[in-house]
Amino acid sequence: MRISVIGGTGFVGRAVVAKLLNDGHQIRLLVRSTSQHKAFTHPRCTWIAGELNNPASLQACLDDSDVVIYLVGLLRERPAAGITFEALHYQGVKNTIAAAQASGVKRFLLMSANGIDAAMTSYQITKLQAEQALKDSGLDFTIFRPSVIFGDPHGQGRMEICTQLKAELIDSLLPAPLFYSGVLPVNAGSFELGPVWVDDVAAAFAIACHRTDTIGQTYELCGPARMTWKQLLTLIAQAAGKSKLMVPAPAAMIESVAAVFDRFAWFPVTRDQLRMLLAGNVCGDDGFQRLGITPTPLTARALTYLRQ
Known part of the structure; x- marks a missing residue:
């Protein structure tokens, strides 16, 4: 399967890409010039240099793919550098949805976050807006809402x-x-x-790539x-x-x-x-059980x- 990953050089992204490569998929990464040192070097992993706000680079990343996975997440804003929840959590998802529609990619997996329904912060509001934009897109979506994620960050x-x-x-x-x-x-x-292991989150994304019963579903992911x-x-x-x-x-x-x-x-x-x-x-839904994963x-x- 050909899978495009947006946000594949971060902490969760590297775990997801490693799992997908181990499963034998062809991976295409959208990589900023400042993050190339974090990207995987692998025969089945191709880098596309570009930015979320550049339609041409997004299009190049998604062309000929079967699935797109959006993993970009931000814990803290840096408005002076243009790094905001609005830009990365919401507008970045909207841009990727548009690129998927233009490229004919029907399958879209999104990493959201657990506990956002309270909608009391910009972080939560922009995550909810991204979820709604995906639900309204007509694409075959799956949304994951992990709690706080732990695991070896390998220097990140x-x-x-x-x-x-x-x-x-x-x-x-x-x-x-x-x-x-x-x-x-x-x-x-x-x-x-509900601390959740990063490799369990990666396994959830890998399963959703080929299980059609996950289409249209939202999964809360918490540890045991x-x-x-x-x-x-x-x-x-x-x-x-x-x-x-x-x-x-x-x-x-x-x-x-x-x-x-x-x-x-x-x-x-x-x-x-x-x-x-x-x-x-903490989770009200046992997403891992629904996916057949025993969390760590x-x-x-x-x-x-x-x-x-």
Whole structure:
């Protein structure tokens, strides 16, 4: 099968491309000039140099393909550089849909995100807009909504949750924050996440490429167990061989500080990220079971890459 991948050089993208190549597919990647060092070098993997806002390069990437996979995701905006949720989550999907329609590619797989129905942040709103644009496109779509994704980032750490938390919170000289809303810290750090292994996410995309029963479906992807924020930080510290002091941190106070500093990349959390964290990120739908995949649990042993 001939598969075009948009966003194939990132953390999740590399895992998806590796799985597809292992399954014997022909892969075509849209690669920016600044990301060519991240792209796979493989006899069945072809690079197309270009940008999401360039119709010609998108068209060249999708021509003669059977499937297009859109994996571009952004955790934090950099408006001065043109890197925004609107541009990458929504407009990039619309541009790719147009290229697919022009190229005759009927099958479109989209990586969205779990928990976006709350629509309380720009991240969530643009993800929802992209989903709706795909549903309205007339293409044979499948949408995946993973929770927070863990796995060896192979040096691309900022998009991998555990590497990022280790660098910004566990390695810090300051105590790790156990965020809570309200006045009293009775439930500090108790909001729950559903960490999912990157290779399980890749397997879901690979299955959908050839299973017609996934057309028109949306799959929430979470790991096999829920984990509180405090449990996650404790596990990361354990895997890194460290002992970490953790203290309750009132969300209202953090938000007031973030209002001043979250426009700077060095500040560890934005107001929107904090709001989404406090809302939790667990699945109501067992997407992996529907796909016949047994998800991998997050354990200290699975995080050995944090010691590298």
